[in-house]
Amino acid sequence: MGLFSARLFFITLSIMIFFFLFIQIPGCTCPPSQISLTLNYSVIGGGTGYSSPIITYTSNGARHTNVLGLQRTTYDLDLNTQWSIINSLSGSTPSERWQTIQSTTGTATQNKTMTLVYYHQFMVQFSYEILRGGSGFLHPKVSYTKFGSTIENVTVVSVWVDNGSGYSYVNPLTGSTQGERWSTINPSGIVTFSTQISPNFYNQYLMVFDYSINGGGNPGAPTVNYTSYGFRQIQLTAGRNQVTWADAQSSYSYSPNPLTGSNTLERWQASSVPSGTVSYPTTIRPAYYHQRILTLSYQIIGGGSPSPPSFRAAVFGSTSTMSLTSTPIGYWCDSGASWTEDSAIGSSSTERWGTGQPISGVISSATTILFNYYHQYYMTLNYTVRGGEEHSPPSVMVVSFGTAISMNSNLNVWVDTSSSYSYQNPLPDSNTSERWSTSNPNGDVKAPGTISVSYYHQFDVIFSFTVLFGSSPTPPSVNYVYFGKSSTREATSENESTWADANATYTYPQTLPGSSGSERWLITSSTNDKITGALRISPTYLHQYFVSIVPNQLLAGSASISSDWRNSTSLILLSPRVMEGWRFDGWAGIGEGSYTGPLSNVTLSVLAPINETMIFYPGLKINVNGNGYITYSLKSSNNTMDAFNITTAYLPIDTEVVLFENPNSFLFSFINWTGEVNSTSTSISLTIDKPFVEQANFGYNYIIIGLIVGIVAAVIAIAYFVTSRRVKKGNLKPDHAGPRQNNGLVS
Numbered sequence: 001m002g003l004f005s006a007r008l009f010f011i012t013l014s015i016m017i018f019f020f021l022f023i024q025i026p027g028c029t030c031p032p033s034q035i036s037l038t039l040n041y042s043v044i045g046g047g048t049g050y051s052s053p054i055i056t057y058t059s060n061g062a063r064h065t066n067v068l069g070l071q072r073t074t075y076d077l078d079l080n081t082q083w084s085i086i087n088s089l090s091g092s093t094p095s096e097r098w099q100t101i102q103s104t105t106g107t108a109t110q111n112k113t114m115t116l117v118y119y120h121q122f123m124v125q126f127s128y129e130i131l132r133g134g135s136g137f138l139h140p141k142v143s144y145t146k147f148g149s150t151i152e153n154v155t156v157v158s159v160w161v162d163n164g165s166g167y168s169y170v171n172p173l174t175g176s177t178q179g180e181r182w183s184t185i186n187p188s189g190i191v192t193f194s195t196q197i198s199p200n201f202y203n204q205y206l207m208v209f210d211y212s213i214n215g216g217g218n219p220g221a222p223t224v225n226y227t228s229y230g231f232r233q234i235q236l237t238a239g240r241n242q243v244t245w246a247d248a249q250s251s252y253s254y255s256p257n258p259l260t261g262s263n264t265l266e267r268w269q270a271s272s273v274p275s276g277t278v279s280y281p282t283t284i285r286p287a288y289y290h291q292r293i294l295t296l297s298y299q300i301i302g303g304g305s306p307s308p309p310s311f312r313a314a315v316f317g318s319t320s321t322m323s324l325t326s327t328p329i330g331y332w333c334d335s336g337a338s339w340t341e342d343s344a345i346g347s348s349s350t351e352r353w354g355t356g357q358p359i360s361g362v363i364s365s366a367t368t369i370l371f372n373y374y375h376q377y378y379m380t381l382n383y384t385v386r387g388g389e390e391h392s393p394p395s396v397m398v399v400s401f402g403t404a405i406s407m408n409s410n411l412n413v414w415v416d417t418s419s420s421y422s423y424q425n426p427l428p429d430s431n432t433s434e435r436w437s438t439s440n441p442n443g444d445v446k447a448p449g450t451i452s453v454s455y456y457h458q459f460d461v462i463f464s465f466t467v468l469f470g471s472s473p474t475p476p477s478v479n480y481v482y483f484g485k486s487s488t489r490e491a492t493s494e495n496e497s498t499w500a501d502a503n504a505t506y507t508y509p510q511t512l513p514g515s516s517g518s519e520r521w522l523i524t525s526s527t528n529d530k531i532t533g534a535l536r537i538s539p540t541y542l543h544q545y546f547v548s549i550v551p552n553q554l555l556a557g558s559a560s561i562s563s564d565w566r567n568s569t570s571l572i573l574l575s576p577r578v579m580e581g582w583r584f585d586g587w588a589g590i591g592e593g594s595y596t597g598p599l600s601n602v603t604l605s606v607l608a609p610i611n612e613t614m615i616f617y618p619g620l621k622i623n624v625n626g627n628g629y630i631t632y633s634l635k636s637s638n639n640t641m642d643a644f645n646i647t648t649a650y651l652p653i654d655t656e657v658v659l660f661e662n663p664n665s666f667l668f669s670f671i672n673w674t675g676e677v678n679s680t681s682t683s684i685s686l687t688i689d690k691p692f693v694e695q696a697n698f699g700y701n702y703i704i705i706g707l708i709v710g711i712v713a714a715v716i717a718i719a720y721f722v723t724s725r726r727v728k729k730g731n732l733k734p735d736h737a738g739p740r741q742n743n744g745l746v747s
Helices: 002-022 702-730
Strands: 032-042 056-060 062-067 072-079 081-085 096-099 105-106 112-126 129-132 141-146 149-156 159-160 164-169 178-183 189-191 195-197 201-209 213-216 221-229 231-237 244-248 251-255 265-268 273-277 282-286 285-300 311-313 318-323 329-334 338-341 351-354 361-362 367-386 395-400 403-408 409-418 420-423 432-438 440-444 448-463 466-468 477-482 485-490 497-501 504-508 519-523 528-530 539-552 555-559 564-567 571-574 575-578 582-590 600-606 610-627 628-634 639-642 646-650 655-665 668-675 683-688 692-700
Touching: 081 201, 112 141, 149 159, 159 668, 201 221, 201 251, 221 285, 251 367, 282 285, 285 311, 367 420, 395 409, 403 409, 409 692, 539 555, 555 610, 610 628, 610 683, 628 692, 655 692, 668 702, 683 692
Parallel strands: 032 112, 056 072, 112 195, 129 201, 141 159, 201 282, 213 285, 221 244, 285 367, 367 448, 466 539, 539 610, 610 692
Antiparallel strands: 032 072, 056 062, 056 081, 081 105, 096 112, 112 159, 141 149, 141 164, 164 189, 178 201, 201 244, 221 231, 221 251, 251 273, 265 285, 285 329, 311 318, 311 329, 311 338, 338 361, 351 367, 367 409, 395 403, 395 420, 420 440, 432 448, 448 497, 477 485, 477 497, 477 504, 504 528, 519 539, 539 564, 555 575, 571 600, 582 610, 610 646, 628 639, 628 655, 655 683, 668 692
């Protein structure tokens, strides 16, 4: 407003001077020879080091120089003479000056009052610099004050600017948009000295720094570090619609990560430190995930080395797979997200390592989970029933995932290795007299496959026995079928029962234990039969002794009854039967109730084993053929006996006899023995073990007879010779006819 008033004052003053000097008003007198020039000066903008302005003028025809003051001073100037005042005060330099824009020269034509206004000014170079690049902007203009007036000029120019006045750059630059601009942090200022003013215009993008929380919770908000106007460490709390301008191509980052409020069990964290480069206008909204720590591990129960199990859960919004170890390890997983775990590892159709723990869930708190993987086999649990009849199937107790469970049979199931299984035994329809039972209801799982338990239809049976004819023998052992296998049980007279397979055969021994070749207990009924129900089986055994009746020689004879087993306390009647050539001599008995003696017919009471030997003597029949006789001797007596009148001799068995031949005279001789022994020896030795017939054969002793005939012939010959000699001498003829003699040796 002051500047406008000063200009109006100068314009009005100039018009008045013009009319005064050049327009002739009728009736006016001519101007005087001098005019008055009233002057002073002022300095706007202050400063030091300058001198007051000097006026040069003509007065009374002489040139004068005076220093103007701050107070008005009147100077008389010759009319129409020139005057001048220094335009730039003394003390001004190329960079600093005190100058006025008023006219500082003129012609003295009229009185004039004037205040010269000097402006303290500095030489200022206006320029600019574009940082962070970009295109599409216009060069900036700058507004500044010179001689009290605002001037707008293009940049990159050197100008005088009033001291203490302001300047202002266009900010942001023309060409900026809602999302991109070129802006400076110092677009304006006050000029107080000579300088180069070159603000940095930064290419900037409009950024919205936001964030989101996934999974709930109330953590502290993050702060954002970014660069604006080249300055780092500018922090901005991220939040909804948090808008700011950030330098292009600069970086930004969020902190902290995890957010305030996190601890060792719970946190709010982004997948990575949220950071990036400002390259276009956008909204940055990193996702912070509410996470909880899951401490996970696994162990193998039952042996084996399968591949580790995998745990799957959302981590930073994406499903992540974690391979577990036997050492507990903490994993951060998104709160509220689902998780799954391998139900089985290292699996085949028959073998696996499985877990019975939950294999899925929702993460709602920090927790520690130890997954137990059990080595398991795929088992088929079957059963069969032998023996038929109506029955209900058994239940089976197995161990799966470390827990005993009951289930129906004839099913397939995964069972822990080395664990035990147990079938229901007996079957549900069983009672005290009838059942369906198995001998192997229990076992251990050692390999995959089929477990088939055989149930046997069985009855409750009492195996007993009775004995007739006294004595208390050892009970018999009964063979019967028990669970499909042959079994033995001692029969008893008590009501002690046992289970036996239905429709299977039981067998009692033919004789009781303790039986021998001389004493026995013999069953009277069949030794075997089938189990058809709950029974009391009690066969009868007869107490018997063996009565042995034998001849001392097999072919000698026999008894009226043969050797056989006889019931204890029974009576038997014996009598001998003699074979030809033998003679019965009596009985030789051994044992209680036996008989020894010569009687033929005897009665025995069977109280013990009896051995009766029938004593038979074999006969030795002696025959003589011819003129002779036989003598014999017994070696046992060494006696010699004649056998003149003996035709048969009966001797004990194995008696040794020596037979001798004896001719009736020397005219007879022994020929040979015929019969059991054929020999020409004069004696023979016989062992009498059976009936013998032996004959001694005699005949003439032709040697003796021949000798006698020879002697007689010799005598006759001699006699004949002698007679012949006599006849010859005496002419006698021999007499050839003589009587024939009988020697008497032929019988």
